[in-house]
Amino acid sequence: MNGSEQDADIWSTGDFSWLLLTDLSDDQIELLDAIWHLAIIEHPANAVGMHWPTWRDVDQYFFDLRDHEAGEVHQQLPSYSRIGIGPHGSPYGLVWRSEGAFVGPIPRDDEQVGLTIAGLVQLARHKKRNTQPLADDLVRIIRTLAQASNRIRRESRGESQPGRERELADYAEWLVSPRSDKPFVMPVEAIAQVLQKENVGVVKVGNRWVAQLGGTGLRKYLKIETAGDYLAQVGTTLSMPTGPYPHLEEEKEVQGVEQTGKTVFIVHGHDEAVRDRVDAFVQKTVANKVIILHDEDDNGDTIIEKFEQHASDAACAIVLLTPDDVGRAKTEDELRPRARQNVVFELGYFAGLLGRRHVMALVKDHVEQPSDLSGVLYIPLDSGEWKRKLERRLKNVDGISLRD
Structure with a gap:
């Protein structure tokens, strides 16, 4: 099977789990790490916050670190940008861009860039950064949105009710507010920018980030637990994971928490x-x-x-x-x-x-x-x-x- 046939097959199954299995070059790993490094903000009260950086800052930081341009490395990251627009409505890979690929293959200086859920997992895998728990937290927000959307449909006797807006902060509050055992503060803006590019119904309305619920597009996320579960469902609503993916199964066993019968x-x-x-x-x-x-x-x-x-x-x-x-x-x-x-x-x-x-x-x-x-x-x-x-x-x- 040639490259284009393989791409088409993955689109039809909607299984993006391969993004977690692809080995990255040293430059690609360092690019992901540069984005993460620049996103993290140290706060005085021993808490950690974040704000996704601009491409200008990433490019300069990467050049100082590796002595060559980040743009070429960005173009070689595993994604679907090389075959055009997919079922998301935009290319999907390890890095998201605020403007998308419509303005060119390399981000503009003033574009914000960040890591997708797949990118957070890949960074944890290759660089041993503590980004896997964040990826799983984001997946749990998606599952919670799916459950809320499902309730709206049930309350309308199974009829699709797309466009019912809910404040995203209501579903992401536990990631925004620091806890004594987890002093990490991820603002709603930073969460929303990731989820917007994951195509789960998160949009900006004026100055508010809202989740558009009540349709059928989120049903496939009702049972997801980990990033591996999520990426296996990212494509069409009719798809199921095609696997098997031994690496993902091992990862899920290690990271998951066994549920009791109660x-x-x-x-x-x-x-x-x-x-x-x-x-x-x-x-x-x-x-x-x-x-x-x-x-x-x-x-x-x-x-x-x-x-x-x-x-x-x-x-x-x-x-x-x-x-x-x-x-x-x-x-x-x-x-x-x-x-x-x-x-x-x-x-x-x-x-x-x-x-x-x-x-x-x-x-x-x-x-x-x-x-x-x-x-x-x-x-x-x-x-x-x-x-x-x-x-x-x-x-x-x-x-x-x-x-x-």
Whole structure:
């Protein structure tokens, strides 16, 4: 099979995993490393941030390092730019460009450049930089977007609802905010620039980065865990990985965290933004499967049968008390915000099934709280401490494994 036939075959399968397996020259490795080096910003408080550099800075840094031009090396990086536009709508490789290949084969001086998910993995593989966890974090954001998009379609009874905009920051917040055990700050802008070039529905609207959800294009990412999983699905929506790729399988075994049989069950009302925000944080924090009942198949069961089946597998429950209803006692005049009746029912169900210390309630605004469930941990969502408090409680639940 000649080169063009091979390219065409890869396009038809949509499997870009070979980008992780291709051996790079020393110059190519140093070019990726130069981009990463210039992107990293040291902050006074022992935190690390980033801002993708311009090609001018990369070219100058690379010339000082290797004593020749970066442009020629860039052109030889493995990508699809040599065969034109692919199913992404733009060439895809190890390096993204803010302007794309439409302005020429070599980036302009003022263009921003950065590493794609494949580029981050290749840099970790060849240069031993700690970029693999970031690649997997970005993939988890894509999976979370796919799950949110799938919920929108389910709520519209399976009909495609493209163009439903959500703030990207709601799904990427755990990568933006530093944690004591992971002082890395990747601004939404830097995250969005990568995801925009990954063609997962992330676009800039005015000064905001949003995810366009509700269509069918993200369905293939519902089960992805690693960069290898993601790149095997990058092509057409009808494709499946063609493999096998022994290197990727070994990588997945080493980097993945084994899921236990127990799950984290999230109970929610009508506030989709809160649901998706908490789901994204929990997915990032625990290795266990996270259950949102609406996302699970019915398999012919009634709603209560489906609920009981998944509840029996739960190690703990996170209940979102959001002001979706209002109500009052007969002796009162003022209506007060309340959670949905099914949410209150499931809160009590899990308190009886698992014990109150295995139930965590996240409270938005001034929602009424059940008065006879002392021992349940109530955490205000309006405070900046909800993530830390929730993670600390999850850490102490039997059957729950936290990600590294």
